[in-house]
Amino acid sequence: MRYTVGPKGQVVIAKEIRDRLGVKPGWLALQRMVDNHVEVYFLPPEHNRSLKGSLAPYTNVQVDPGEDWDRAREEAWAAAAREEVAGWDDTL
Numbered sequence: 001m002r003y004t005v006g007p008k009g010q011v012v013i014a015k016e017i018r019d020r021l022g023v024k025p026g027w028l029a030l031q032r033m034v035d036n037h038v039e040v041y042f043l044p045p046e047h048n049r050s051l052k053g054s055l056a057p058y059t060n061v062q063v064d065p066g067e068d069w070d071r072a073r074e075e076a077w078a079a080a081a082r083e084e085v086a087g088w089d090d091t092l
Helices: 015-021 069-086
Strands: 028-034 037-043
Touching: none
Parallel strands: none
Antiparallel strands: 028 037
């Protein structure tokens, strides 16, 4: 694929490349000079969608609104600590 550099120094990234990398409008394009060529890295923008519930498949604990969150957190830490200690060798 061959593209011409525009009057403002802009270059088109081929659609096939954008599609393969998943690059969308609004992404950052980081450029760096390496020897006698340019490398371009693409970074997606920060997302603006909610992550609420994204970890739900990995837990069976549900804390209802209004419940004592501090108590729920302490119980979770205690359970994790008991699980960790249960795997320790008594000879330590």
